[in-house]
Amino acid sequence: xxxxxxxxxxxxxxxxxxxxxxxxxxxxxxxxxxxxxxxxxxxxxxxxxxxxxxxxxxxxxxxxxxxxxxxxxxxxxxxxxxxxxxxxxxxxxxxxxxxxxxxxxxxxxxxxxxxxxxxxxxxxxxxxxxxxxxxxxxxxxxxxxxxxxxxxxxxxxxxxxxxxxxxxxxxxxxxxxxxxxxxxxxxxxxxxxxxxxxxxxxxxxxxxxxxxxxxxxxxxxxxxxxxxxxxxxxxxxxxxxxxxxxxxxxxxxxxxxxxxxxxxxxxxxxxxxxxxxxxxxxxxxxxxxxxxxxxxxxxxxxxxxxxxxxxxxxxxxxxxxxxxxxxxxxxxxxxxxxxxxxxxxxxxxxxxxxxxxxxxxxxxxxxxxxxxxxxxxxxxxxxxxxxxxxxxxxxxxxxxxxxxxxxxxxxxxxxxxxxxxxxxxxxxxxxxxxxxxxxxxxxxxxxxxxxxxxxxxxxxxxxxxxxxxxxxxxxxxxxxxxxxxxxxxxxxxxxxxxxxxxxxxxxxxxxxxxxxxxxxxxxxxxxxxxxxxxxxxxxxxxxxxxxxxxxxxxxxxxxxxxxxxxxxxxxxxxxxxxxxxxxxxxxxxxxxxxxxxxxxxxxxxxxxxxxxxxxxxxxxxx
Amino acid sequence: xxxxxxxxxxxxxxxxxxxxxxxxxxxxxxxxxxxxxxxxxxxxxxxxxxxxxxxxxxxxxxxxxxxxxxxxxxxxxxxxxxxxxxxxxxxxxxxxxxxxxxxxxxxxxxxxxxxxxxxxxxxxxxxxxxxxxxxxxxxxxxxxxxxxxxxxxxxxxxxxxxxxxxxxxxxxxxxxxxxxxxxxxxxxxxxxxxxxxxxxxxxxxxxxxxxxxxxxxxxxxxxxxxxxxxxxxxxxxxxxxxxxxxxxxxxxxxxxxxxxxxxxxxxxxxxxxxxxxxxxxxxxxxxxxxxxxxxxxxxxxxxxxxxxxxxxxxxxxxxxxxxxxxxxxxxxxxxxx
Numbered sequence: 014x015x016x017x018x019x020x021x022x023x024x025x026x027x028x029x030x031x032x033x034x035x036x037x038x039x040x041x042x043x044x045x046x047x048x049x050x051x052x053x054x055x056x057x058x059x060x061x062x063x064x065x066x067x068x069x070x071x072x073x074x075x076x077x078x079x080x081x082x083x084x085x086x087x088x089x090x091x092x093x094x095x096x097x098x099x100x101x102x103x104x105x106x107x108x109x110x111x112x113x114x115x116x117x118x119x120x121x122x123x124x125x126x127x128x129x130x131x132x133x134x135x136x137x138x139x140x141x142x143x144x145x146x147x148x149x150x151x152x153x154x155x156x157x158x159x160x161x162x163x164x165x166x167x168x169x170x171x172x173x174x175x176x177x178x179x180x181x182x183x184x185x186x187x188x189x190x191x192x193x194x195x196x197x198x199x200x201x202x203x204x205x206x207x208x209x210x211x212x213x214x215x216x217x218x219x220x221x222x223x224x225x226x227x228x229x230x231x232x233x234x235x236x237x238x239x240x241x242x243x244x245x246x247x248x249x250x251x252x253x254x255x256x257x258x259x260x261x262x263x264x265x266x267x268x269x270x271x272x273x274x275x276x277x278x279x280x281x282x283x284x285x286x287x288x289x290x291x292x293x294x295x296x297x298x299x300x301x302x303x304x305x306x307x308x309x310x311x312x313x314x315x316x317x318x319x320x321x322x323x324x325x326x327x328x329x330x331x332x333x334x335x336x337x338x339x340x341x342x343x344x345x346x347x348x349x350x351x352x353x354x355x356x357x358x359x360x361x362x363x364x365x366x367x368x369x370x371x372x373x374x375x376x377x378x379x380x381x382x383x384x385x386x387x388x389x390x391x392x393x394x395x396x397x398x399x400x401x402x403x404x405x406x407x408x409x410x411x412x413x414x415x416x417x418x419x420x421x422x423x424x425x426x427x428x429x430x431x432x433x434x435x436x437x438x439x440x441x442x443x444x445x446x447x448x449x450x451x452x453x454x455x456x457x458x459x460x461x462x463x464x465x466x467x468x469x470x471x472x473x474x475x476x477x478x479x480x481x482x483x484x485x486x487x488x489x490x491x492x493x494x495x496x497x498x499x500x501x502x503x504x505x506x507x508x509x510x511x512x513x514x515x516x517x518x519x520x521x522x523x524x525x526x527x528x529x530x531x532x533x534x535x536x537x538x539x540x541x542x543x544x545x546x547x548x549x550x551x552x553x554x555x556x557x558x559x560x561x562x563x564x565x566x567x568x569x570x571x572x573x574x575x576x577x578x579x580x581x582x583x584x585x586x587x588x589x590x591x592x593x594x595x596x597x598x599x600x601x602x603x604x605x606x607x608x609x610x611x612x613x614x615x616x617x618x619x620x621x622x623x624x625x626x627x628x629x630x631x632x633x634x635x
Numbered sequence: 636x637x638x639x640x641x642x643x644x645x646x647x648x649x650x651x652x653x654x655x656x657x658x659x660x661x662x663x664x665x666x667x668x669x670x671x672x673x674x675x676x677x678x679x680x681x682x683x684x685x686x687x688x689x690x691x692x693x694x695x696x697x698x699x700x701x702x703x704x705x706x707x708x709x710x711x712x713x714x715x716x717x718x719x720x721x722x723x724x725x726x727x728x729x730x731x732x733x734x735x736x737x738x739x740x741x742x743x744x745x746x747x748x749x750x751x752x753x754x755x756x757x758x759x760x761x762x763x764x765x766x767x768x769x770x771x772x773x774x775x776x777x778x779x780x781x782x783x784x785x786x787x788x789x790x791x792x793x794x795x796x797x798x799x800x801x802x803x804x805x806x807x808x809x810x811x812x813x814x815x816x817x818x819x820x821x822x823x824x825x826x827x828x829x830x831x832x833x834x835x836x837x838x839x840x841x842x843x844x845x846x847x848x849x850x851x852x853x854x855x856x857x858x859x860x861x862x863x864x865x866x867x868x869x870x871x872x873x874x875x876x877x878x879x880x881x882x883x884x885x886x887x888x889x890x891x892x893x894x895x896x897x898x899x900x901x902x903x904x905x906x907x908x909x910x911x912x913x914x915x916x917x918x919x920x921x922x923x924x925x926x927x928x929x930x931x932x933x934x935x936x937x938x939x940x941x942x943x944x945x946x947x948x949x950x951x952x953x954x955x956x957x958x959x960x961x962x963x964x965x966x967x968x969x970x971x972x
Contacts, residue, residue, distance in 0.1 A: 055969045200967070244971075253968045263962060270959055277720050297950035299957030302719055302943060307745040311712035314705075314742075318685070318716030321703060322724070326716065344706050433971075434963045455650065478701040478717075478724050481680045486649065486696050488704030498651070499696070 024195055027240050029088035031096035032190065035113045036105030036126075037074055038067060038081045041183035045103075046083025048187055048204060052196040054254040054431055057244025058087040061547065062429045063095035063620065068284070068367040075137040080112045087194075089243040093395070093547035095428065097624040101193075103186055105129060105160070107138035122154040122238060124189065126182065128161035154238060156193075158229055160185045167225035173218045181215075181222035188226025195241040198223070250433040257396040257425035258285070260432065261355065262292035264403025266299050269325055271404070272411055272443040275300040277319030278327045279312040281334065284367040285423040286357040289329045309337035313354065317341060320350045323447060323477035325407055329355040331423075332374050333364070335381065342416055343382040344489045346513065349465075349473050351410035351417075353403075354388075358422040358543075360618045369618030370423035372543045373594035378418040379572060379601070385510045387517040389413070390571040392420040394546035397432035399425060405569065408443050413520055414472040420571070422593070424620045425544045448474040451482060453495065464497040470523075471516035521573035527566050527581060535562035537634050538585035540610065542568045542598050544620060545591045551623035552630060563630070571598070574605065582608045587634040589613055591626055639678045646679065647672040649699040655690060660811035660838035664758065665697055667817040672698075675825055677725050684727045685714040687739055690765050691731040691758035691837070708739025711746035711755065718751050722940040725825065728755040731837075732773045733763050736792050740772075743832075747803035750829035751939035756821070757794055757834045762843035775921060780842075794834045795916040795931055799909045805831035806912065806931045810860075811838060812851045816928065823930060828938045849922045861918065863929035868899035869915070871925060879918065886914040888925060904933045 032049065036042040043064055050062055063084040072079030086096035098118040104110035106129040117123065130145050144150055145157055164185045168178035184205075191198065202220060209215040230239075269276040278301065280290040294303040302319070306312035313328040320326030328338065335356050345352045358374045360366025374381075378390045389409050393402035399421055406419040452474065453463035462483040465473050476483040485497060491509060493500040500506075529538075531553055541549040546567050553565045566581060568574065582588055582602065588610040590599045596612035603610050613629040615621050647669045655661045672682070682700040686692035688707035695702030701724075705713050710728045718726045728746075735743045735757050746753055762780070763769040769782040773794065777786040798806045805827040809820040817835065824831035836847045850859040861871045861879065869879035870891065878891045878899040891899065906912065912931040919926035 051967060055967060057969065057971065247971045249972050251964070251968050251970055253964070253966045255966065259966075266957070266962065267959055270957070275720070277716060279716055296957060296962070297947045298954045299962075300947065302947070304716065304719060306712065306715075307741055310709060311715070311742055311745065314709045314712030315716030315719070318713035318718075319720035320716075321713075322717045322721040324720040340706050341709065348703070434968070437959045437963075461650075478683045478721065479681055481678075484679055484700050484702075486651070486702040486704065488696070488702075489706055490704065 024239050024241050027242060028090065029086060029092065029096075030101065030194060030240060030242055031084065031086045031099045032101040032103065032194070033082055033084045033099035033113060033116065034103045034186070035080055035082040035109035036183070037108065038069070038071055038079045039074060040081070040105045041180075042081050042083050042105065045183045045187045046085055048201050049190060049196065050085050050429060051204070051254060052191065052200045053085070053087045054252070055200045056197055057247075058242055059090065059092050059245035059247060059431060060085060060087045060254070060429070061092055061095045062086070063424065064427045065619070066368055075106055075108055075134045077108045077112050077138060080109050082109070082113055087242050089245050091245065091247070093550040094620070094623050097622040101190075103190060105183070105186065107134045107140055107144070110144060111138045111140065117153070120152055120154070122156065123150060124156045124158065124186070126160035126186070127157040128159045156235060156238065158185075158189060158233070160226075163225050163229060164222045167221040168218045171214065171217045171221060173214055177214070178218055181218045184219045184222035185226040185229075188223035189230050190226075191223075192227045192230035193235065193239055195239065198227070247431065248433055252431045252433055254429050255397055255432045256427055256429045257393065257399040257421055258288040258357070258427070259292055260397050261393070261399035261403045261421060262289050264400035265293065265327060265353070265407065266296055266301060267400070267440055268404045268407030268443060269299065269301070271440050272325060272407065272445050274445060275302065275324045276327060277316060277324040278303045278329065279306050279315035279319070280304070280329045281306050281309045281312045283309075283331045283334050285359055285426045286329045286331050286334070286355065288426065289355065289357075309334040310341060313338040313341040313352075317345055317348070317350060317352055320352050321348075321477070323475070325351060325353065325411065327353045327355065329357070331357050331359045332361050332377070335374060335377055339382050342388065343384065343386045345416035346382065346386040346388055347489045348487050349414045351414055351475070353406045353410050353417050353419055355419045355421065357426045358420060360616075366618045368423065370544065370620055371593050371616060371618060372420070372422050372545075373597065373616065374420065375542075375571060375594065375597040375601070378420060385514060387514050387572065388416045388418055389517055389520055389573065390418045390420060391569060392543045392571055393425055394541070394543060394567055394569070396425050396428050396430045398546070400432075402569065404441060408441060409520060411443055411445055412472065413470055413516070414475055415517065420543060422544050446475075447480065448476050448483065449480055463495050465492060465494050467494075471512070471519055518573045521570070521576050524570055524575045526577040527568070527575045529564045529566050529581065531557060531564040532562040533564065535564040536586040537561070537563045537630065538582065538588050539563060539565045539630060540568065540582070540588060540590045540598070540602065541565065542571055542592070545593065548621035548623050548626050549591055552626035555623060555627050556630065561631075568598070571601075579606045582606050582610070587611070589630055589633050591615070591621055591629070593620070639676050642673040642679070644669045644673065647699050649697050651696045653697050654693065656841050658840040659690070660760065660840070661691060661694070661758065663811045663814065664756075664817065664835055664837065665694065667814045668698070668821065670814075671818045671821055675822065681723065682725045682727070683717065684729055685710045685717065686729045687734040688765070689731040689734045690839075691729055692734060694729040708734055708737070709742060710734070711739060711742040711753065714753050715746055715749070715751050718753055718940055719943055722752065722944060726753050728753050730757060731764070732757065732759045732761060732771045732794070736772045736794060736797070744797075744801045747798055747801040747830045747832060749939045750804050750936050752828065753830050754821075754824045754827075755830065755832040757832060758837040759794060759834050760837045760839040760843055761846050762839050764839050764842055768842035793916060796913060798832045799913045799916055799932060802909060803832055803932065804829045804934050804936050807832070808834045808836070808928045808931070810836035810847060810851045810928065812853070820930070823933070827933060829936060847922060850926050859925050861925050861927040863902050863904070863915065863927050863931060865902055865904045865930065868896065868901050870899060877925070879915070881911065881914060884910060884914055886918050888918065904930045906932075907934060
C-alpha cells in the first residue's frame with residue numbers, strides 16, 4: 014500500500030460497508046465486484062454478495078436495460094445478507110446512476126465515471142440535464158472521476174490502443190474504491206497476472222488502470238472519505254469465498270465420494286443453473302460423468318437411466334425445466350430409484366425473470382406431478398449451505414430409493430459468502446447396498462428376485478443390471494408390492510398409493526429435530542425456508558437487540574417436515590413466514606398443522622432485506 | 636471367445652403372461668429375439684431392454700433380462716444415461732413408430748447422431764395401437780382412422796431416411812414375417828459398436844391389418860422386397876430380372892435386360908457418405924412399390940461411451956484421482972486463527 018502517514022491517520026473505522034458497483038453490461042462490474050470481494054475476503058472481513066445482471070448478454074449500451082450491478086456487504090462481524098441500502102454506489106454511466114440511485118442510503122457516497130456523463134448517454138438514460146452538474150445529487154457525497162480518460166492516459170505510454178485501454182476502466186474504479194476502503198492491492202495484482210497470463214499488454218493496462226485509480230484517490234483530496242472495515246472475528250479455520258452453485262456442485266461430488274458411487278449429471282443449459290453443469294464437467298477425475306442432453310426431458314431421463322445402472326443420477330435445472338421433467342419424475346417415484354433433481358429457482362411463470370431470484374416452485378416440488386407422486390424436498394439456506402443440502406439430498410435419495418427435489422434459487426446460486434471449510438472426515442456417511450441374492454419364491458416354489466420387497470425404511474432393493482440371478486422388470490405401470498408384477502387391481506392401487514405416501518413421510522422419523530434460534534419464551538416465531546435465512550437471521554437479531562422477543566426456525570426439509578415442527582408451531586402466538594412467493598409454505602403449514610401462519614411475501618425478483626423484514630414482522634404481529 | 640453360459644430360448648423367456656392381441660406381429664419379433672439370444676454370447680444379467688409406451692413397449696416384460704418399461708418417447712434418453720454409466724451392458728431399446736418418431740422423435744435423432752452403444756428396434760406398424768387406432772407419423776397420406784375420418788393429410792416419415800439424415804452408423808430394415816432375416820439384422824445391429832437402428836415392419840392385425848401384405852407375404856416377397864447385400868449388385872424379382880441403378884444420385888428401378896447387369900448399383904453399406912444409402916431408402920414411396928430391406932448402412936465411428944471413458948481416463952491421468960480436501964481449497968483461501 015502507498016498510504017501516506019496523514020491519510021492513514023484519517024482512516025476511519027466502521028463496522029460495515031455496503032458497496033454497489035453498477036455499470037453497463039460491458040463495463041465489467043461483475044468482475045470488479047468479485048475482485049473487491051475477494052480482496053476483502055482475504056483481508057478477513059465477513060461478507061455477503063448479491064450480483065444482479067440482466068438476462069440479455071449485451072443489452073443496448075448505455076440503456077437502463079443494460080445495467081449490471083454487484084452489491085457487496087463487508088463487515089467486521091458475522092453477517093448474513095448483502096445489506097439493506099448501499100452506503101456507496103459506483104456508477105459507471107448515467108443509466109447505472111439512474112437505475113440504482115434509489116437504492117442508495119440517504120446521504121450516501123456516489124462514485125461516478127464523469128467521462129460517461131455526456132449528452133448521448135444522458136439521453137439514453139432519460140436525463141434531461143447532467144445530474145453531476147445540476148443540484149440533484151446535493152444530498153450525497155459525490156466523487157466524480159474521469160475514469161475513461163485517466164485510464165487512457167495511464168495506458169498511453171504502455172503502447173495500449175485507446176480502444177483497448179477503455180476496457181480497463183473498471184480496474185480504475187476498482188483501484189479507486191480499493192484505496193477509499195483500504196483494500197490490499199496484492200490479491201488483485203496476482204489475479205490479474207494469472208487471469209491474463211500470456212497477454213502482457215492487458216496485464217500492464219489493467220495494473221496501470223488500478224494504480225491510476227489508487228493515485229486519483231490520493232491526489233484528489235478524498236482522504237476525508239476514507240473508511241476501513243477491520244477483519245471479522247470469525248471462528249478459526251481455513252476459509253474460502255463460495256457461491257451457491259459451486260458449493261452445491263462440490264456437495265454433490267462429496268456425496269458421491271461418501272457413497273462410493275460415481276455421479277452422473279444429465280443437464281440442459283438454463284439460467285441460473287448452468288454453472289453447476291460447468292463446474293461438475295471440470296471434475297471428471299472424481300468419476301463424474303456429465304451429459305449435456307438434447308432437452309430437459311432427456312436430461313432427467315438420462316440421469317434416471319444412470320441411477321438404474323447404479324450411479325447417483327442427478328439433473329440440474331430451473332423452474333421451466335422442472336415443468337418439462339415432471340413426467341419422468343413421476344416415473345422415478347413409481348420406479349423407486351434414487352435421483353436428485355436440483356431446481357435453482359428463478360422468477361416465473363414462463364420465462365419470467367431468468368436472472369432474478371424467486372422461490373415460488375415449492376408447490377411444484379410438492380405437487381407438480383400427476384397422480385399422488387410424493388417426493389422429498391430439501392432446501393438450501395445460504396450459498397455455503399448448498400454444500401450440506403446437496404449431501405443431504407443425495408443421502409435421502411440413496412437411502413430411501415426415491416427422487417429428491419433440492420431447492421436453491423438465483424440469489425443463493427450467484428451470491429457468495431465466506432465458508433469455513435469443513436473437515437472431509439466430518440462428512441456424513443452414505444451407506445449403499447446393492448443386493449446380490451434372490452429374496453422370494455414363485456408359485457412353484459422356485460427362488461426368484463422380487464424388486465418391490467422392502468427394508469425397514471420401506472425402501473426396495475436397488476438391484477442393478479449386471480447382477481447375476483436378479484434379472485427383473487420395472488416400469489411406470491402400477492405394480493404389486495413385493496413381486497413388482499403389473500397389477501390393475503383396485504385394492505392394490507389404493508394400497509400402493511398409500512404406501513408411496515407413507516414411505517416418504519416415514520423419512521421424517523429419522524430426521525434430527527428442528528432447533529430454534531432466539532428467544533424460547535417469545536410470542537413470535539419466524540419460520541423460514543431457503544434463501545430467506547440470511548435476511549431472517551439478521552432481522553431477528555435486530556428485533557431482539559431492540560427488545561422484541563423473537564424465535565426463528567429454518568426448515569431444511571420441506572417434505573416431509575421435521576418431526577417436531579408441529580409441536581414448535583403450537584408454542585407461539587404468532588407464526589410468520591417470509592417467502593419469495595405468495596405464501597406457498599404458509600399454505601402447507603396451515604393445511605398440515607392448522608396454525609394461523611401469516612405470510613410475508615416478496616416477489617420482486619430480489620431477496621428480502623433485513624430492514625424490510627423487521628418492519629414486516631412488526632406489522633404482522635401487532 | 637465364448638464367455639456366457641449356454642442358454643436356450645426358455646432361459647430368455649420371463650414368467651410374465653404376454654398380453655399382445657392374438658395374431659399381433661409383435662409375437663414373431665419376440666420369438667425371433669428369444670431364439671436369437673442364446674446365440675449372441677451374452678449373459679442375461681448383462682442385457683437390458685428399455686422401452687417407452689405403446690404396444691411394442693411391453694417387450695421388456697417378456698424377456699428374462701433386466702428391463703424398464705418407461706414413459707412415452709423417452710426410452711432412447713433413459714437408455715443413453717444407462718449406456719453412458721454402464722458401458723459393460725448390452726442395452727436394447729424397443730419402441731413403436733408413435734413412441735420413437737412422434738413423441739420421442741427428438742431423443743431418437745440425438746441418440747443416433749451421438750453414436751452411443753444402443754441397439755434400437757423400431758416396430759413400425761403405421762398406426763397407434765394402444766390408443767386404439769389413430770394415424771401415426773408413418774401412416775400414409777389419405778389413411779382413414781379414428782382421428783382422420785377424411786383421411787390423413789400428414790406427410791409420413793420414412794424412418795430409414797430419417798435415421799440416415801441423423802447420420803446413424805447402422806441402419807437396417809426387416810419385417811415380422813421372416814424370422815431368419817429379423818435375426819440376421821438383430822445380430823448385426825447388436826454386434827455394431829455405436830447406435831444401431833433396425834426398422835421392423837410389423838403387422839397390427841387389429842387396427843391396420845395387412846399394411847405390409849403387398850410386400851411381405853411369402854408370395855409377394857420375391858417381386859416386392861429388394862434385398863440389400865453388401866458388395867452385390869442390387870437385384871430382385873421372381874427371376875432376379877429387376878435391379879436398381881443410380882442416376883445422378885437418385886435410385887431407380889430398372890429391368891436388368893434393358894440396362895445390362897453392369898450398370899446395376901453395387902451395394903456398399905460401408906460408404907462413409909450416407910447419400911447413396913439415403914437414395915436407396917427413397918425407393919419405396921408406398922407399399923405398392925418394391926421396398927429395400929437389409930442393411931442400408933454400417934460404418935465405423937467412435938462410440939460415444941468410449942469417448943466418455945477416454946475423457947475420464949485422461950482427467951485421471953492428468954490430475955490423479957479426485958481429492959476432496961484439495962477441491963475444497965481450489966479457490967483462494969485464507970486462515971483465521
